[in-house]
Amino acid sequence: MRHMVAPLPAEFTGLIDRFGRKITYARLSITDRCDLRCIYCVSEGMRFLPRNQLLTLEEIARIGRCLTELGVTRLRITGGEPLIRRNAIWLFEQLGALSALHDLSLTTNGTQLVRDAFALKAAGVTRVNISLDSLQPARFQRLTRVGTLSKTLNGITAAIRAGFQRIKLNSVILRHHNHDEVLDLARFAINHGVDISFIEEMPLGLNSSRCATYYSSDAIRHDLNQVFELIPTAERSGGPASYYCIAGTNSRIGFISPYSHNFCADCNRIRMTAAGGLLPCLGQAQSIDLRRVIRANPLDDQRVKSAIYAAVMLKPLGHEFTHAVTSTLTRCMNMTGG
Ligand code: SAM
Secondary structure: OOOOOOOOOOOOOOOEOOOOOEOOEEEEEOOOOOOOOOOOOOOOOOOOOOHHHOOOHHHHHHHHHHHHHOOOOEEEEEOOOHHHOOOHHHHHHHHHOOOOOOEEEEEEOOOOHHHHHHHHHHHOOOEEEEEOOOOOHHHHHHHHOOOOHHHHHHHHHHHHHHOOOEEEEEEEEOOOOOHHHHHHHHHHHHHHOOEEEEEEOOOEOOOOOHHHHOOOHHHHHHHHHOOOOEEEEEEEOOOOEEEEEEOOOOOEEEEEOOOOOOOHHHOOEEEEOOOOEEEOOOOOOOOEEHHHHHHHOOOOHHHHHHHHHHHHHOOOOOOOOOOOHHHOEOOOHHHHOO
16 A cells, blocks of 8 residues: 655654554564464465565665664564575674664574574674474474474574573464463473463464464463463563563563453554565554665655654554454465564
8 A cells, every 4th residue: 555655743752653652663574484384374375575575684774773763772573584584694783783772682483593593692682582382393393384393492592502681482372283282381481491472373364264273361371370370570562462470480471462452552563574564553454665665765764764654653543353254364474574
């Protein structure tokens, strides 16, 4: 969709949307490609974008700089699998050098971390989220269609050795697929001294079996409460997660509950696809074509900043996630950037 991009207001005081929410966090997808094919993420027969439609790493670095100059203090790099993009480390180095940035983080499936963990830490990455949905090799392969569990486990070990400020596992829990592993995954996180978030599957991409696989955060919490004492914390990320400490451990457990606990009122984030689509809301289809703006204005950052501001002004009050198949967004998470 093409929108008119108005200049930044003269009295600009930050990226504040129509509902008074301040946007300080951006998630940037740097590729739609992935070396895994998780069943809830990538649809069967998924076609990836031709390379010339992706933003270059230089363009992404420029957008990252513009975002921080507009008041964004946290950037998360995601995909697809960000670490399979050639020269990705160069981008982390550019972003890590931005003085206004407080927090540079990464979401990864872990398969490349044995190679990249130390370089990422040296580039200034503070926090890493690593996706891990099963500890059973055959099941891990079924859920990822092509993955090998040991590669991700070795990646987790490498990340721990590199010494990031915070490592968090992300587990999407699906009824009949891995809901019986909630306790094992939590024990794994505790034994490795890392955090873990359990995620409700979001209705992105064409998948008609969401209702059958839905397993709520409340059900997961109920399972955990049989064994662990969960102590609520006040920590909020401005997103869909709520966090608990696990008594007697250093690990925290998060619940990411887009269905059962609406989080839109506190939302502080925008997302960019690998093709430069700036999405004010994960759960709505609207976007601003930042690639067109950045390519038409190679020397004019004001135009880029105005386009970012315009996307924030489009931010709706809330997402429209429901279990209804008809309301499913056809955009998969690997295109959006999770
Ligand atoms: N390749 C990286 C990874 O595996 O973490 C980054 C991209 S992946 C799209 C980011 C996160 O989105 C992962 O934790 C993944 O589990 C999650 N995700 C993907 N599709 C999802 C869906 N339909 N519902 C909930 N989470 C989803």
